[in-house]
Amino acid sequence: MIGIGGYLLMGFNEKLFEENFTFAFKATVSNNFLIATKAFEDFWRKNNKFLMSADDLYGRILYYAVNQQFKKAATKTADVYLVKDSQVSKYKNKAVFLSTNDYVTSICRTEKPKKLPSKAKYKLELAQGNQNNNNQLLLDLDLPEISVTNMKKYAIIGYRYINGEMRHLNIIVPDSEFQELLFDKDLLGNVKEYEQYVPEELIYDQVSDLKNDIVATLKEAKIL
Numbered sequence: 594m595i596g597i598g599g600y601l602l603m604g605f606n607e608k609l610f611e612e613n614f615t616f617a618f619k620a621t622v623s624n625n626f627l628i629a630t631k632a633f634e635d636f637w638r639k640n641n642k643f644l645m646s647a648d649d650l651y652g653r654i655l656y657y658a659v660n661q662q663f664k665k666a667a668t669k670t671a672d673v674y675l676v677k678d679s680q681v682s683k684y685k686n687k688a689v690f691l692s693t694n695d696y697v698t699s700i701c702r703t704e705k706p707k708k709l710p711s712k713a714k715y716k717l718e719l720a721q722g723n724q725n726n727n728n729q730l731l732l733d734l735d736l737p738e739i740s741v742t743n744m745k746k747y748a749i750i751g752y753r754y755i756n757g758e759m760r761h762l763n764i765i766v767p768d769s770e771f772q773e774l775l776f777d778k779d780l781l782g783n784v785k786e787y788e789q790y791v792p793e794e795l796i797y798d799q800v801s802d803l804k805n806d807i808v809a810t811l812k813e814a815k816i817l
Contacts, residue, residue: 605766605775613693614748614764617673619780620787621666622691622750626762627784628796629662630655630754632803650816652702654807655754659700660689661810662803674698681715688715696746697722698764703751706761707777710751717771719747724769750780759784 633655637644644650660678667676674691681688691698697719701710710716722744747767753760759781766776 613696621670623784623787625662628799629659632800633658663689698748700750720767720771722746
């Protein structure tokens with residue numbers, strides 16, 4: 594094990610990482626976050642008086658907006674990654690996963706750019722795919738039955754959005770013990786760059802559509 598630049602290099606294959614997290618991957622991820630945060634911000638601003646005393650809902654609604662946008666865009670991004678919405682706990686909590694040839698990637702809020710998110714059983718299990726060996730197994734996340742197949746490597750899209758600003762957005766790869774980072778790639782600088790590839794009217798339509806989803810879901814939950 595050799596430490597370089599603050600990372601534990603345990604046979605990490607950067608070439609394989611770049612083959613999975615291509616320009617198209619970064620562009621679609623950045624665009625989805627752009628749409629999700631615009632829809633969330635517009636929703637939150639228009640409902641601020643009603644929700645001003647419900648700060649605990651801020652993160653939950655933002656998390657919903659991000660995940661929902663990735664699911665809504667799934668047919669458009671299927672040639673880059675496959676989107677799966679899976680139950681990850683016995684309490685029926687769900688998370689969105691992006692699957693490429695060699696990686697499965699989850700989306701999590703993180704406090705700092707190079708800090709791992711809070712631990713969860715499914716994250717610890719998926720991180721086992723980052724062991725430096727070829728005898729890896731994949732745990733199917735659809736509980737309660739867990740099937741076993743060949744395992745992919747695991748990465749996380751970490752983000753923090755607060756007070757109308759995306760503080761960080763990056764792809765991080767944990768070690769197999771979910772203690773340290775093997776690698777990270779910043780995406781925050783790409784959001785504005787990739788925005789130019791999508792027509793403004795298309796962004797507007799997707800933002801409006803997602804905002805309608807947020808309102809409908811909160812009404813169904815009797816929050817609005």
